[in-house]
Amino acid sequence: MDRRRTLPLLLDWRAMTRRQWLTLPVRMALIGWMSAAAAAQETRALKPGAASPPARLEDLAWLQGQWEGPGISGPATEVYSAPGGGQIVGHFRQLRDGRVWFFEITAIAQVGASLEYRLKHFNEDLTGWEEKDRVLKFPLVAVERDAWYFDGLTIRRDGTDGMIGAVRIANKDGTSREAVFRYRRVR
Numbered sequence: 001m002d003r004r005r006t007l008p009l010l011l012d013w014r015a016m017t018r019r020q021w022l023t024l025p026v027r028m029a030l031i032g033w034m035s036a037a038a039a040a041q042e043t044r045a046l047k048p049g050a051a052s053p054p055a056r057l058e059d060l061a062w063l064q065g066q067w068e069g070p071g072i073s074g075p076a077t078e079v080y081s082a083p084g085g086g087q088i089v090g091h092f093r094q095l096r097d098g099r100v101w102f103f104e105i106t107a108i109a110q111v112g113a114s115l116e117y118r119l120k121h122f123n124e125d126l127t128g129w130e131e132k133d134r135v136l137k138f139p140l141v142a143v144e145r146d147a148w149y150f151d152g153l154t155i156r157r158d159g160t161d162g163m164i165g166a167v168r169i170a171n172k173d174g175t176s177r178e179a180v181f182r183y184r185r186v187r
Helices: 018-022 024-039 057-063
Strands: 065-070 075-080 087-096 099-111 114-123 136-144 147-150 153-157 162-170 176-185
Touching: 057 087, 057 099, 057 153, 075 099, 075 176, 114 147
Parallel strands: none
Antiparallel strands: 065 075, 065 176, 075 087, 087 099, 099 114, 114 136, 136 147, 147 153, 153 162, 162 176
């Protein structure tokens, strides 16, 4: 077998036909689009000193209900209440090997003219991950159409019965990764 023929055509320009040369811009654009899609991030960060934008809790009323989908290591569930008392209260449950791995108690709170996502983690036996008086807080970074970007956490409506949730997770080595959850409304 001719080794030149096994190389991608973009690398071996001498073997390219006239038709391949004419379609090169389309193939390059496709490669660029695929690279951008693969590198796209769902989460954003609030710049130091930046203020959170105005937002209304009622605009997230669509979250009310139960959402299920694949999680980090098995099925995941999120449940949210209707807005009330200045908050939407909820919980998240992550299963692993058919058992509860961990869960979170969550609240999306109206803070002044903006929003803040708050949460605490728990093991299956209700022992907390955070100190007793510590709550993880994610101030709002931006709102764009059907997406609410909190600092390191995103909630995005995906059609009438879909939701995409994303969170930036710190790794033990100091790096971070993004976990993306694709949910469907079940109730």
